[in-house]
Each structure stands twice: as C-alpha cells, then as structure tokens.
Amino acid sequence: MSHHKLEVKDLHYSYPDDHKAVKGMSFCIYHGESVGIIGANGAGKSTLLMLLMGVIFPSQGEVCVGDVHVTKKTLPMIRKSLGMVFQDPDDQLFMNTVYDDVAFGPRNYKLDEKEVEKRVLNALELVGILHLKDRAPFKLSGGEKRAAAIASVLSMHPDILVMDEPTAALDPKSRRKVMKLLTSFNHTKIITSHDLDMIFEMCDRTIVIKNGEIAADGVTSEILVNAELMDACGLEIPLSLQNCPVCRTKKV
Amino acid sequence: MANIMNSLYNMRILDDLARQETVIHKLHSLMKLLTTVSYLTVVVSFGRYEIGGLLPFLIYPVMVFTLAELPVKPILLRILIVSPFIIGIGILNPFFDQQGYLLGERVISRGWITFGSILLKSGLTVTAALLLIATTGMDRLAGALRMMKIPRIFVLQLLLTYRYISVLMEEVARILRAYSLRAPNQKGVHRSAWGSLAGQLILRTFDRAQRIYEAMCLRGFAGEYNTGGFKEIRAWDLSYFIGWALFFAVARMYNIPMLIGSLITGVIK
Amino acid sequence: MHMADALISPIVGGTMWVATAGVAAYSIKKIQTEMDEKKVPLMGVMGAFIFASQMINFSIPGTGSSGHIGGGLILAILLGPYAGFLTMASVLTIQALFFADGGLLALGSNVFNMGFFTCFIAYPLIYKTFMKQGYSTRRILIASLFTAIIGLQLGAFGVVLETLFSGKTELPFGTFLLLMQPIHLAIGAVEGLVTAAVVAYIWNSRPEIIEKAASGEALGNVAIKKVVGGLVIVAMITGAGLSWFASSDPDGLEWAMINTAGTAELEAPEGLHQTLLHLQSKIAFLPDYSFKASGNEPEPGVGEGGDAWPAISGGTSAAGLVGGGMTLLLAAFMGFGISMLKKRKSKVSI
Numbered sequence A: 001m002s003h004h005k006l007e008v009k010d011l012h013y014s015y016p017d018d019h020k021a022v023k024g025m026s027f028c029i030y031h032g033e034s035v036g037i038i039g040a041n042g043a044g045k046s047t048l049l050m051l052l053m054g055v056i057f058p059s060q061g062e063v064c065v066g067d068v069h070v071t072k073k074t075l076p077m078i079r080k081s082l083g084m085v086f087q088d089p090d091d092q093l094f095m096n097t098v099y100d101d102v103a104f105g106p107r108n109y110k111l112d113e114k115e116v117e118k119r120v121l122n123a124l125e126l127v128g129i130l131h132l133k134d135r136a137p138f139k140l141s142g143g144e145k146r147a148a149a150i151a152s153v154l155s156m157h158p159d160i161l162v163m164d165e166p167t168a169a170l171d172p173k174s175r176r177k178v179m180k181l182l183t184s185f186n187h188t189k190i191i192t193s194h195d196l197d198m199i200f201e202m203c204d205r206t207i208v209i210k211n212g213e214i215a216a217d218g219v220t221s222e223i224l225v226n227a228e229l230m231d232a233c234g235l236e237i238p239l240s241l242q243n244c245p246v247c248r249t250k251k252v
Numbered sequence B: 001m002a003n004i005m006n007s008l009y010n011m012r013i014l015d016d017l018a019r020q021e022t023v024i025h026k027l028h029s030l031m032k033l034l035t036t037v038s039y040l041t042v043v044v045s046f047g048r049y050e051i052g053g054l055l056p057f058l059i060y061p062v063m064v065f066t067l068a069e070l071p072v073k074p075i076l077l078r079i080l081i082v083s084p085f086i087i088g089i090g091i092l093n094p095f096f097d098q099q100g101y102l103l104g105e106r107v108i109s110r111g112w113i114t115f116g117s118i119l120l121k122s123g124l125t126v127t128a129a130l131l132l133i134a135t136t137g138m139d140r141l142a143g144a145l146r147m148m149k150i151p152r153i154f155v156l157q158l159l160l161t162y163r164y165i166s167v168l169m170e171e172v173a174r175i176l177r178a179y180s181l182r183a184p185n186q187k188g189v190h191r192s193a194w195g196s197l198a199g200q201l202i203l204r205t206f207d208r209a210q211r212i213y214e215a216m217c218l219r220g221f222a223g224e225y226n227t228g229g230f231k232e233i234r235a236w237d238l239s240y241f242i243g244w245a246l247f248f249a250v251a252r253m254y255n256i257p258m259l260i261g262s263l264i265t266g267v268i269k
Numbered sequence C: 001m002h003m004a005d006a007l008i009s010p011i012v013g014g015t016m017w018v019a020t021a022g023v024a025a026y027s028i029k030k031i032q033t034e035m036d037e038k039k040v041p042l043m044g045v046m047g048a049f050i051f052a053s054q055m056i057n058f059s060i061p062g063t064g065s066s067g068h069i070g071g072g073l074i075l076a077i078l079l080g081p082y083a084g085f086l087t088m089a090s091v092l093t094i095q096a097l098f099f100a101d102g103g104l105l106a107l108g109s110n111v112f113n114m115g116f117f118t119c120f121i122a123y124p125l126i127y128k129t130f131m132k133q134g135y136s137t138r139r140i141l142i143a144s145l146f147t148a149i150i151g152l153q154l155g156a157f158g159v160v161l162e163t164l165f166s167g168k169t170e171l172p173f174g175t176f177l178l179l180m181q182p183i184h185l186a187i188g189a190v191e192g193l194v195t196a197a198v199v200a201y202i203w204n205s206r207p208e209i210i211e212k213a214a215s216g217e218a219l220g221n222v223a224i225k226k227v228v229g230g231l232v233i234v235a236m237i238t239g240a241g242l243s244w245f246a247s248s249d250p251d252g253l254e255w256a257m258i259n260t261a262g263t264a265e266l267e268a269p270e271g272l273h274q275t276l277l278h279l280q281s282k283i284a285f286l287p288d289y290s291f292k293a294s295g296n297e298p299e300p301g302v303g304e305g306g307d308a309w310p311a312i313s314g315g316t317s318a319a320g321l322v323g324g325g326m327t328l329l330l331a332a333f334m335g336f337g338i339s340m341l342k343k344r345k346s347k348v349s350i
Helices: A045-053 A075-081 A098-108 A113-127 A142-154 A172-184 A196-202 A227-232 B002-017 B029-044 B052-067 B072-082 B084-090 B110-136 B138-147 B152-182 B191-218 B235-253 B256-268 C010-034 C039-053 C072-079 C081-098 C107-131 C137-166 C173-205 C207-215 C220-248 C252-261 C276-296 C300-304 C318-349
Strands: A006-014 A020-029 A034-039 A060-065 A082-085 A160-164 A188-192 A205-210 A213-219 B100-103 B106-109
Touching (some): A006 A045, A020 A045, A020 A060, A020 A213, A034 A045, A034 A196, A045 A082, A045 A188, A045 B191, A075 A082, A082 B191, A098 A113, A142 A172, A188 A196, A213 A227, B002 B072, B002 B110, B002 B152, B029 B052, B029 B110, B029 B138, B029 B235, B029 C010, B052 B110, B052 B256, B110 C081, B152 C039, B191 C173, B256 C318, C039 C072, C039 C081, C072 C173, C081 C107, C137 C173, C173 C207
Parallel strands (some): A034 A188, A082 A160
Antiparallel strands (some): A006 A020, A205 A213, B100 B106
C-alpha cells in the first residue's frame, strides 16, 4: 500500500510579505499511522496543512502523496486520496442541506447519481447522522456540524484524513463522540490541535513544530511528557498528565 | 437589530415549513414556480379599479395554505409588515382621485377603490411569493432554476448567499453586542468606527470566502457546479400547473363574482 | 426603494426582466471568461454580508438619527461591476422570496434600479474616473459620495418611471419625482459616506483587495460601453413599442396590457397621459351609467352571462357586492372543507 505514504522533503514556504512560515521540514507518514501535529499559535501548522493539500505550493522542496508529487497537474488525483476536515465546519458546509454537502465532492468527480447516493448515505451512516440528511447546516449542533463535515470528506473515499482542530469548540460529550468516531476509522490520520489530551489519546506519533521548523518527531507518549520540550515550544504537557489539582500528587 | 434578527427568524420558519412532506411540497418545484409566475402575472394584469374580479384569486392561496398545511399567522404577519412602500404610495390615491364611485348604494371616492385594489394585489402577490418558498425551499427552487437553464454560476452564488446569511448575521450580532457593551447610550455606530467596524467584517468575509473556496477545491470543485440529476416531472405535476393556469385564465376573462351575483340577485327577483 | 409586484404592470415588469436578464447573462459570460472561479464563493459570501450589514446602524453626525447601507456601491468597488451586479441580483432575489421585499415580477426592475445604475453607470463613469489619478482617502471620499448619490438618483428615477408606466397609482409624475429624489439624495449621501469609510479602511489595511478588483476591469471599460450601448438600443426599441401602444389608443399602456392579457377590461381604464381635466369629464357619465345597471336591470346578463357585465362600470352594483361576498365565502369554505377532510382522514388512519 505504498500509495498511502505521505512524504515531505525539505519543505520551504514564504508568504508574499517575506514572512518565512515553513523552513525546511521533512517527514514521512506511513499507511495507517495516526500523527498529531502540534505547535504554538503561528508556528506554521496551518501553512503546513495547506502545503500538504496543495492549496499553496512550496517555494522549495516537495510534497509527495504515494509516489506522486503534488503539483497543479496532479491535484485532482491528490485530492481524491487526501481529505481535509476544516477547523470551522461553517467553512466546509456551504450547501443548504447536509445531503447536498456530502454529495458535493462525489458529484464533482462526475459519478452517476446512484453511486453518489450510495456514497452519501454510507458516509452519513458512518458518522451516525443519517437522520439529519435533509437538515440545513444552521439547524445542526456543533457536534452534528463536525460530523457532517467529516462525512462530506468521507464520501470522497480518501486514504488519508487531514484534520485541523477536530475537537475545537465542542462540548465535552461531543468531543468524546468525535474522538470515538475518528478512532474507529482505519484511515491514515493527520491531526493538528491544541487539544493535547486528544492527541495523547489518539495519535501514536507526534510532530512538534516551532517557528516553521520541526522541533521533535517521535512517539507521542515520549514527546508529550517532556515538559522541557513542551515549554520550549510554547506548549504544556497534557492536562491529564499534570499534577492533580486537588491533591497535588505528581502523575509523571 | 432586533428587527433583522426577526427577519432571520422568519427566514428559518420558511425554511422549516419547506421541509414538510405534503401534497404541495411533493410537487415538482419547476411546476410550482411556473404556477406562481402565471398567478402573479394575471393578478397584476388587472386594472386599477378592479377589486371584484380579483376575489376569485383568493382561492389559490387558500387552497395552497390548506393543502400544504401551512400556518396562516406567520405568513400573513409578513404581509402586514412588508408593505410600507405600497401603503405610502397607495394612500395618496384617495387624495389625487376624488371622483365619486358607486359602491352598492353609497358613493365613495374612487381613489379608495384604487387604493383597495393595490392593497389586495399586494396581499395576493406577496402571499404567492411566500407560499412558493414555504412549499419549495431554496435548494429545490435552485433545482428549478437549473432546469430553466439559469447559469450554474448564478445558482451556486445564490445558494451560497442564502447559506451564509445566518452565519454572517450572527457574526454581525456579536460585533454589535461587543460594540454596544463598550459604548452605551449610542444610537448607532459612531462615525469614527464606521470604516473599521464594517471594514474588518468585510476583511473577515474575504478570508472566509477564501477558506470556502479552498474547501470546495479540495472536494474537486473546478468552476463547475454539479447539481446531480433533475427530478422527473410527472403527469400529476404538469396537470397541477395546467389546472391552475386554466383557472387563472378563466377568472381573468370572466368576472366570476359578478356572474355569481347576477345569478343570485336574478333568482331572488 | 423596492418596487412591489402590486405597483407594476406585466409589460413594464417583463421589459425590465428582459433588460436585467441581458445584463446578467453578459456579466456571467464576463466572469467566466475573464476572471477566475475564485470569485464565485466570494460573491456568495459578500451577498450574505450585504444582508448582515443592514443590521449595522451607522449614526449620522449632527442629525441624531442613523441609517444603513444598501451595498450596491461597495459590491461594485470590491468585486468589480460584473460580479457586483450579479451579487446584488442574488441579494434582491432572496429578499423577494423570503422577505417579500419587492416581488418576483418586480425583481427585474429592482435589480436594474439598484444594481445596473450603480455598477454600470455611476461606478465606471464617476468612481473609476476619480480613481484614475490614484487612491487617497480624500479621493475615495469624494468619489464614493458622488457615485452613491448619482447611482441612487438614477435608481430612484427608474422607480418613478416604472411606476408611472405601470399606471397603478394616481400620483402625478411631478409629485412622485419630488417625493422620491430628495429622499434618495439623503440616502445616497449616507451610502456614500459609509462606503467611503469602509473602502478607505480596506485600502489602508489590505490594499491588494481593492487593486485586484480594479485591475480586473482593465478591459472592462470598453465592455461597459458596449453594455450601455446595447441597453440604450433595447430601451429605445421598447420605448418606441410602448409609445406606439400608448398613441394608438387613448388608454395607452393599459390598452396594451389588456391586449396581452387577451381580455377586455371591465371598466373604462384610465390612460396614463390623461389629464385631470379629462378625468373630470368622465365623472359626468359614470355614476348614472352604473345606476342603470345596478339598480334596475340586472337580469339581462343572467342568461348569457357575458353580455351584460361589461356595461356595469365605474361602480360596483348590488350583484357585484353579493357575488364578491359569495366568492369570499366559497374560498373560505374550500379552505375549511379541505382541512376538515384532512383531519378526518388522519383520524381514520390512526
């Protein structure tokens, strides 16, 4: 399954105002991995995601999905195998019914309407909101919106799921639901978040980014407990690993 | 501001109503659109002194209201709120046209008749438009527009505008709340903040549009908007439209109330 | 300044629909060929912004009152005339459908009045001319103010003309004009001032947005001339057609209207250009005209139906009143009947 590999080689990117957002990143993500990408605000996480998805192109270096380079020409193919869930579901759910939104991707690939329907219903069932298919997005709760956004990507049958803050702005129960849902998928997952507890639970591997460079890349359970590293990168160890607020006993 | 939030609320009511599943809702959206357009055209084609001949046209909204099981109140309220311009212009008619007009045994100013005619037409046309959207909904109406070969770009843009009205209104409501909390006793936004308040909102709107565009591209959007298949027009859908169109034509050509009236008064005699 | 369906005649509504559809089709073609598809989501969201922006009350200095913006000019400046016009069209469509502002038949007129004049006349001729010398806060203010005022004056004049050509109101031309134009002078001034403030802010913080919109029309000027030229021709043909209708029959536009509807008018309709003097002469015969018909001999029409009723004009006879009442009853009865039947049905099914 080599085509599920995602490789980043010596990636550089500068914004038009000469701000260097990404400075020489390299890593490789293999099939079935669950990778967390963390870093302080402005560290370059969002820019990295946009580079991965081919929304912007690197000024130097390259991104490869499987054995294909991400270029303007290969974009349609790349985007079939990479699905991205945006941070704000309101940006992703732009149609007026959940059904039309989930069908938007498959329809753009000119599948016949029978196949589209099959995929839509399947995706909605997978995230557990089949009963909401005719609802308007503004009638959904935060958790339901998130599920719909995930379904809109799943209907395209991607191999790799890229998610930007999938648990942001959710109440604890909805957050737990989304986490359970994501764990149930077999896709390769790339998750950026400030919710370090979620990363700790869901990702085996974590990449820490600082000022556009990779500060650490390794096993999550080793990286997230490294208080010194976390502090240097503008982060903290996950709350669940911090001292108990009641009895002050140390956990790590 | 409360007023606009009200509009948003009203929009959502219409959206909810459109998701019902009655005989009328299940009709093909294109046929409903055509029926509405022919209704409007015929109603508006009546002369300005006509009131009696317009009365049979009440049957259409009454039928749609009942068959589609729509609540009368929110829609009628809308009609009352909506027509300051109509009343503003129409109310002057009695002043400009004070000629006598015979209503049964009493003589009234003819301007009142034209005013009444305008009000009635306004009520009928506004109701018809609201009934269309309350029984069809924006997404199905967009399907009808596509069937009428309205360009995809325009239909997509229309749908996007509709979709983001509530998102942006909530954003504006938040901004205004934040503003008014720090600027009590101000009637509106002070001149010094005109540019930055609305300007920042526009900049954020541009950024949002950029993100939406990216979300669309990531799902294969390449300038074409693919709607999927069209719903088939059944014989029943077609006959709904033809039936109403015939009724409108007959009611336009013959003054039905006058016929009924003549019949009754004739019989009594 | 939304025109309403009730104030418009099918001919005026239809003509304006054709004109608007033409401009819209041309604009869509322009966008597809000259600009990137990136503009589509931007147009969509900016349309939503126009709705939202109407919640913002800008307090007007020195008056104690506040106003909001219509948004046509801002759209033209930020999106360019073509995309701006289309966005205005979708805003007005949604207003007509959901808020019953204006109407579906009047939609063509409304898009034309509020979109065309600002985007295709005032914006290229005034705003662009000012801005040729480069942007500055001062120039933005002057250009926006003039553009907004002229655009709205033209739009208001459009409303006056369309209403009068439709012949549904008794308002004399002059009076209506005196009502509409000064009001829209004030509205235009507010629109211009707020637009200037917003554009200046954006120019200072993200100048590339304004530059981009402006550069999109390097080719645009020629095209706009073409559009205007085409429309002038269309307007002249339509106008000639309409005035032919008007002159060939004393009752002018309404005569034309009756003809398209394929029926005879029940009452003698008023002509658009008839003077008040002419009206006076009618008073003399109309009352006794209807007296005869209503009071004494309603029978002749009963048998053949169609024959007698055209004679009953100018007033409403007893038969008319009775019949009107019966029609209302019938409508109400149908409504209640159906809902009763429905209720019973649902009970049975339970």
